[in-house]
Amino acid sequence: MPDETKAVDFDRTFLPHMDAAYNLARWLVRDDHDAQDVVQEAYLRAVRFAGGFRGGDPRAWILAIVRNAAFTWLKRNRGADQTTEFDEQMHGEAIEENGLEADTVRKADGALIRAALDELPAEFREVIVMRDIEGLSYKEIADAAEVPIGTVMSRLARARAKLARSIQDRIAKER
Amino acid sequence: MNCDDARLLIHGHLDGELDLVRDLEVERHLEECPRCAREYAALRAMRTRLKEEEFRFEAPAELKEKIRRSIPEPSPRRANAYPSQRGPWAPRAIRFAVPMAIGAMLALVIMPRALAPNANQRIAGEVVASHVRSLMAGHLMDVVSTDQHTVKPWFNGKLDFSPPVTDFAKDGFPLVGGRLDYLEGRPVAALVYQHGKHVINVFMWPATGEATSAQRIETEHGYHVDQMTVAGMNCWVVSDLNQQELDKFAGLLRAKG
Numbered sequence: 381m382p383d384e385t386k387a388v389d390f391d392r393t394f395l396p397h398m399d400a401a402y403n404l405a406r407w408l409v410r411d412d413h414d415a416q417d418v419v420q421e422a423y424l425r426a427v428r429f430a431g432g433f434r435g436g437d438p439r440a441w442i443l444a445i446v447r448n449a450a451f452t453w454l455k456r457n458r459g460a461d462q463t464t465e466f467d468e469q470m471h472g473e474a475i476e477e478n479g480l481e482a483d484t485v486r487k488a489d490g491a492l493i494r495a496a497l498d499e500l501p502a503e504f505r506e507v508i509v510m511r512d513i514e515g516l517s518y519k520e521i522a523d524a525a526e527v528p529i530g531t532v533m534s535r536l537a538r539a540r541a542k543l544a545r546s547i548q549d550r551i552a553k554e555r
Numbered sequence: 556m557n558c559d560d561a562r563l564l565i566h567g568h569l570d571g572e573l574d575l576v577r578d579l580e581v582e583r584h585l586e587e588c589p590r591c592a593r594e595y596a597a598l599r600a601m602r603t604r605l606k607e608e609e610f611r612f613e614a615p616a617e618l619k620e621k622i623r624r625s626i627p628e629p630s631p632r633r634a635n636a637y638p639s640q641r642g643p644w645a646p647r648a649i650r651f652a653v654p655m656a657i658g659a660m661l662a663l664v665i666m667p668r669a670l671a672p673n674a675n676q677r678i679a680g681e682v683v684a685s686h687v688r689s690l691m692a693g694h695l696m697d698v699v700s701t702d703q704h705t706v707k708p709w710f711n712g713k714l715d716f717s718p719p720v721t722d723f724a725k726d727g728f729p730l731v732g733g734r735l736d737y738l739e740g741r742p743v744a745a746l747v748y749q750h751g752k753h754v755i756n757v758f759m760w761p762a763t764g765e766a767t768s769a770q771r772i773e774t775e776h777g778y779h780v781d782q783m784t785v786a787g788m789n790c791w792v793v794s795d796l797n798q799q800e801l802d803k804f805a806g807l808l809r810a811k812g
Contacts, residue, residue, distance in 0.1 A: 390626060391623075391626065395619075395622070395623065398614045398618070398619050398622060399611075399613050399614045401614070402612055402613070402614035402615075402618065403611050403612045403613070403614075406612040407612070412615075415612075416615065416618045416621075419614065419618060419622070420618065420621060420622060420625065423622045423625065423626070424625060427626055427627065474559045474562065475559070475562040475563050477562070477590075477594060478594055478597060478598070480594075480597040480601070481593070481597060482593075482596040482597045482599070482600035483600075484597075485597060485600040485601045485604055486600050486603075486604070488604070490604075490607070490609045490610070493604060493605075493610070494609075494610065497605075497610075508605070511570065512602050512605040512606065513605055513606070513610055513611055515606075517572070518567075518570065518572045533563065533564075533566055533567050533570075533572065534563060536566050536570075537562070537563045537566045540566065540598055540601065540602075541562075543601065544597060544598065544601055547601070
């Protein structure tokens with residue numbers, strides 16, 4: 381019983397998620413040093429706002445702060461290009477067919493997959509990193525990315541279709 | 556389900572985020588449509604690749620060290636070994652939280668007895684619990700069929716009564732299957748209907764005593780429970796549908812009786 385009445389133990393609650401925080405920041409800003417700045421800034425904010433943490437998944441909570449810091453950084457440093465290339469309904473209602481073979485992905489070069497992911501719009505990179513690399517649930521992604529939960533699946537579907545398509549195109553070009 | 560829908564929903568399927576009914580629909584579509592099955596296989600392979608270590612950046616040691624050092628040691632927000640050094644909010648929180656927690660515990664212990672729920676309320680509780688369990692455990696249906704002539708005979712030999720089974724698909728409440736369940740200390744028939752994304756469970760067993768008129772029993776978990784007697788059967792309908800739609804469904808069911 382007394383545990384609930386204590387303030388959150390910042391070290392034990394949030395420090396274990398520094399890798400997740402860095403991973404997300406690194407994929408979003410795509411630069412090691414900038415990602416470090418973003419994560420550090422995010423943790424400073426987290427310390428300040430830890431009193432507002434009301435339980436739930438601490439990783440999703442810290443990732444929400446990290447992604448906000450990262451998007452602020454993107455806006456400030458890369459102008460508008462990051463956000464203009466993203467449009468939720470870019471390809472109309474339907475999700476495009478990816479045309480990729482399972483075996484092709486299995487054999488694909490890791491660097492090629494990384495490059496393909498790196499080139500997606502930030503909002504697409506974000507959901508793929510949160511879901512596929514960090515393993516967050518749709519609910520946690522919705523909380524962290526501050527979108528309705530219904531948006532998570534459609535955004536993820538579009539992001540994965542685009543990533544698959546890009547992997548396919550890159551492999552075709554190499555041949 | 557058409558391919559456009561499937562192309563979106565396979566992601567929820569892949570991530571284990573769909574409700575059971577839709578999950579089954581996707582599975583069925585993947586069995587029937589080689590094109591979508593191929594898309595799905597590729598997506599699954601892609602996700603497996605992305606889980607590999609090479610795609611996860613690890614925080615550099617110096618960053619971790621910097622963050623550790625930057626966290627102010629005597630942070631007023633942090634838990635402290637000495638209550639006297641806690642922020643002024645802490646004793647206040649304890650003053651409220653402790654009695655509240657004790658109150659909540661007492662309520663749990665005392666309420667069920669103090670309120671002495673009548674039989675109907677007790678059954679309603681069981682019905683809701685069964686409904687929730689059926690949605691959770693991947694055990695919504697033992698017989699999956701939208702055909703009442705498949706579902707009804709399925710119960711033969713499993714129950715000592717034959718429940719009336721009607722499909723209300725043309726009214727927007729398709730029958731999707733049935734299963735055996737256990738309520739009130741006896742095996743009962745559970746019919747599963749669907750309305751949009753919502754699942755409706757209808758539990759049936761022979762009514763004893765005189766027929767009761769339909770009554771609604773509210774529960775506190777956001778589920779609605781209706782009780783009625785249809786064709787000599789004690790019927791319990793439970794769903795997270797809204798009132799009007801559940802009323803409509805209950806009307807259809809009663810009209811059969």
